[in-house]
Amino acid sequence: MKNVKKTISILVLSLVVLFTGCAPFEITEINVPEVYANASETVAQTSISSNTNASRRDGELRGIWIASVWNIDYPSSQTRDHTVLMAEAITMLDNIQDMGFNAIYLQVRPTADSLFPSELFPWSHWLTGTQGVAPTGGFDPLAFFIEESHKRGIELHAWLNPYRITAAVAENDRLSPDNPAVRYPELTILHTDGRLYFDPGNPAARQLIIDGIAEILRNYNVDGIHLDDYFYPSDTNGPFPDHATFVRYGAGFNSLADWRRHNTTELIRGIQEVVREIRPSAEFGVSPFGIWANRSTSPYGSNTRGNESYSRMFADTRQWVKHGYLDYIMPQLYWHIGFDVACYEVLLDWWTDVVDGTDVTLYIGLGAYRSVGVNPGNIWYEGAELRRQFDMNRQNNSVAGHVMFTYNSFMRVPALQPLMREVHAHETNVIRPGFPDIIGIPQRESIEYVASIGIIRGFDDGLFHPALNIRRGDFVLMLTRMFDIPIESGHPNFLDVEPGIYFYDEIATARALGLIYGVDGVNFAPNANITHQDLYVMAYRALDRMGSVSGQVDESILERYTDEAQIAYYARQAIAYFTEIGVFNTNTIRAEILINRANAAEFIANVVRAKEELQ
Numbered sequence: 001m002k003n004v005k006k007t008i009s010i011l012v013l014s015l016v017v018l019f020t021g022c023a024p025f026e027i028t029e030i031n032v033p034e035v036y037a038n039a040s041e042t043v044a045q046t047s048i049s050s051n052t053n054a055s056r057r058d059g060e061l062r063g064i065w066i067a068s069v070w071n072i073d074y075p076s077s078q079t080r081d082h083t084v085l086m087a088e089a090i091t092m093l094d095n096i097q098d099m100g101f102n103a104i105y106l107q108v109r110p111t112a113d114s115l116f117p118s119e120l121f122p123w124s125h126w127l128t129g130t131q132g133v134a135p136t137g138g139f140d141p142l143a144f145f146i147e148e149s150h151k152r153g154i155e156l157h158a159w160l161n162p163y164r165i166t167a168a169v170a171e172n173d174r175l176s177p178d179n180p181a182v183r184y185p186e187l188t189i190l191h192t193d194g195r196l197y198f199d200p201g202n203p204a205a206r207q208l209i210i211d212g213i214a215e216i217l218r219n220y221n222v223d224g225i226h227l228d229d230y231f232y233p234s235d236t237n238g239p240f241p242d243h244a245t246f247v248r249y250g251a252g253f254n255s256l257a258d259w260r261r262h263n264t265t266e267l268i269r270g271i272q273e274v275v276r277e278i279r280p281s282a283e284f285g286v287s288p289f290g291i292w293a294n295r296s297t298s299p300y301g302s303n304t305r306g307n308e309s310y311s312r313m314f315a316d317t318r319q320w321v322k323h324g325y326l327d328y329i330m331p332q333l334y335w336h337i338g339f340d341v342a343c344y345e346v347l348l349d350w351w352t353d354v355v356d357g358t359d360v361t362l363y364i365g366l367g368a369y370r371s372v373g374v375n376p377g378n379i380w381y382e383g384a385e386l387r388r389q390f391d392m393n394r395q396n397n398s399v400a401g402h403v404m405f406t407y408n409s410f411m412r413v414p415a416l417q418p419l420m421r422e423v424h425a426h427e428t429n430v431i432r433p434g435f436p437d438i439i440g441i442p443q444r445e446s447i448e449y450v451a452s453i454g455i456i457r458g459f460d461d462g463l464f465h466p467a468l469n470i471r472r473g474d475f476v477l478m479l480t481r482m483f484d485i486p487i488e489s490g491h492p493n494f495l496d497v498e499p500g501i502y503f504y505d506e507i508a509t510a511r512a513l514g515l516i517y518g519v520d521g522v523n524f525a526p527n528a529n530i531t532h533q534d535l536y537v538m539a540y541r542a543l544d545r546m547g548s549v550s551g552q553v554d555e556s557i558l559e560r561y562t563d564e565a566q567i568a569y570y571a572r573q574a575i576a577y578f579t580e581i582g583v584f585n586t587n588t589i590r591a592e593i594l595i596n597r598a599n600a601a602e603f604i605a606n607v608v609r610a611k612e613e614l615q
Helices: 004-020 082-098 141-151 169-173 203-219 243-249 256-278 309-313 317-322 344-355 381-394 407-412 416-424 444-452 472-482 504-512 532-545 555-560 569-580 597-614
Strands: 061-066 103-109 155-160 188-190 196-198 224-227 283-286 361-366 399-404
Touching (some): 061 155, 082 141, 082 407, 082 416, 103 141, 141 155, 155 203, 196 203, 203 224, 243 256, 256 309, 309 317, 317 344, 344 381, 361 381, 381 399, 381 416, 407 416, 444 597, 472 504, 555 569
Parallel strands (some): 061 103, 061 399, 155 224, 361 399
Antiparallel strands (some): 188 196
């Protein structure tokens, strides 16, 4: 048998794709607006073609922030042109994958706006240049990032800034008419710094934030919801004018500060509740300012002398961990080891103690931006300090990974890219299944095996749906993606493949290349479920056309199957081939039976094991 190793390797890759998926404040009391009480309940359509949630990883988290505010990362400049936006996203994700990252934190709500179509918030001006104006071509950046990230085995976490409405005073008069800050000005406060914020002390404003998150969870296959360190705005440029809100809602609190901390905690608890209700497979976490409190302020504080999230942002992050209001905490430790005001090692040890005995995971936020614009001899030059911090993290059993701020830093300091590849080299993006609906089924071991090596994932509801059948059109879509076949418009298509469907050009291209023939020469039945033998034939034919199969196999090997008579003449060569290389291990082939996800996962697992045995 010739070229077996090469053939199996390519087959594994084609099947990988099939199962990775085929798509601060002052104000008067008001009632919660009805629009905020009921966010959109439209659920994104689930199909094999849609990339599904990345399950919790077994290896370390290797994340990177992608900031949209001020066009720090994406997009690099404002444009409506969807082709430019798509191309930039692809380049970015290819670079991120090349550096070995396995998660991105995409800022989808930088300033009371959205990088996706929303019923609650307008399109972001950081995206298109004008708030409320959509990109061309019906482009949805969040959906596109999710699909392309999952295709690469990368998680996508939606990062939101909850309260900031404007990032500069000049933006106050440029809000879209459908911005909730314009429609419901009673939910906002004009800070003495000149910028607008939603009022954290107003329950209706908090509900708006929570409903906006619920909309994302219902409509998008995100792997998590993420907040950074922006809660109450700083009083550095003047006091935050929320006294009227305190008078209205602060009964029972001894101080304004305690009431503010309570409000922030209520937001966190509300977000946790909606995440667990709508998408329990998603992670919810916060990346706070690295210092909770100094020891001079609290006996529980760290041996530091910097600003405090407890008193400056009114975020009691330590309490959130101790009470389990988060899945993870990701403190921003952007200082070097030995820094006398805020030593990295001191804070790492402090946060280690905080998570000890809790179920909250500890990730560390690292400042890649510190390496930008520094000269040789600087402690941060070309990532020297980052390397020391990586080493320290990995000596700490409580640290489960890191996230880098931000993508742009790696483009501005090219030396950081090989550093990431080196640091990440010994880790693999291992995925743990955790599907509750596979317990007790015969294929459970195979599903978990394939999931553990990152090939298969679940659906939006966190389940695997083992009995769900596979559609013909989706399988073609996956084959063309895995073989990196250039997709061209204009090829003649089958009569029953409707223009506009997401796999239209893929089917037309595959037909032009001779990878598929259809059911009668003119029709393809793209929405029909696929049988065992047709899936094997399509995979085998694609491999053959790509030049990865050579020689013939003896079809007499099919005599081992008690249901050999059910194998169609056109499927005999393919099934004999897979039989010869050890993919099948039963005495039946069930050729005419529709193949479901559980049986297909078993097929993939056997292919992978056969490959390992031949190496």
